[in-house]
Amino acid sequence: MVIEVTTASIWELLKTIPDPEIPAVSIVDLGIVRNVEFDDDQFNITITPTYSGCPAFSFMKEEIIRHLETEGITNYQINTSLAPPWTTDWMSDEVKSKLKKAGIAPPSQEVACPQCDSQNVQVISEFGSTACKALYKCNDCIEIFHHFKQI
């Protein structure tokens, strides 16, 4: 049986690839996949790094290749673009709520505790376990949590 591969089906496939550091969201959710185009018998997939030194970026690229090839797709090219630079503004409300459910405060100027919604919070460290997160503490429920930095 031959299943037709379209740009839409590639998008669906990419949506199943979780972020290696924050598996609650996909690489599409985070806005890392910028574009999928079909041109001259080839799928051109454009991706952009979150932070220029993000160690997960090369792994994500490998994951995309692995997923495509598992589906028997070989006519593709993956391009990296830097401009416009990645921003957390590309994250939809739906994605933000996924982060919150995973215990990570979504990017916002007004950081709120993902457990009890209190805004009575304090920064513990501007830098967290990954380049994209900062460490916070909630002063009301005393829970330590990560904030997905707004950039």
Added chain:
Amino acid sequence: MAKASLYKYVLALGDDALILGQRLSQWAYKGPFLEEDIALSNISLDMFGRANLLLEYAATLKGNGTTSDELAFKRNEREFSNHIICEQPNGNFADTIVRQFFLDTFYKLFLQKLTKSKDEQLSAIAQKSIKETTYHLRHSSKWIIRLGDGTVESHAKVQSAIDNLWMFTNELFEMNEIDNEMLEQKIGVDCSKLKIEWDKIINEVLSEATLNRPEDANMPTGGRQGIHTEHLGHLLSDMQYLQRAYPDATW
């Protein structure tokens, strides 16, 4: 356009990021406490990311199949064109934070201008990097204030770091032939014009931190021409060890 000049320009910016990144990485697992260990490692990673983007671009400009790894690991000391402040030893925590504060302030102003570069790739790298540098500067300037306006000991250590590193700051604002050529082509930045704004930020933070701004005395230079302090050679012997001992080794 003289591709060779653009190559040298991009390479120098890549060297700045690489050497500073390598210095910062030497703090990993040695930070004064866990959060700060992670912070310095994160900043190091951002600098390595920036170095990778710039050196990959430089490798493309050089052509003949040159790779960014060759540029990073197979050039000798005299072929590195980073600013000499980047290679200065980590010293104590105050020394590292002062070096970072001087450089973050400079990079913020420099990258703002570089985003307007006529060279699309340099502009894209600047747009990406400035977001990270803004964050780094927030971190380093807060530390300057906390240490300066802290205990007698932290004040003395941070003042001593400022006094020792001050001499390396003038080099940042120098313009050489390549810089002038790139500026003329609207690719590069006029660093000499960044000094006023840099002074302003430095003065504000130092004053809030109750620290003194040193007088300019002997201000060494030469990094862009490959003239370095003794520290760069030691740094490279460590960083390049693997590729020197096992040439072309890969993961």
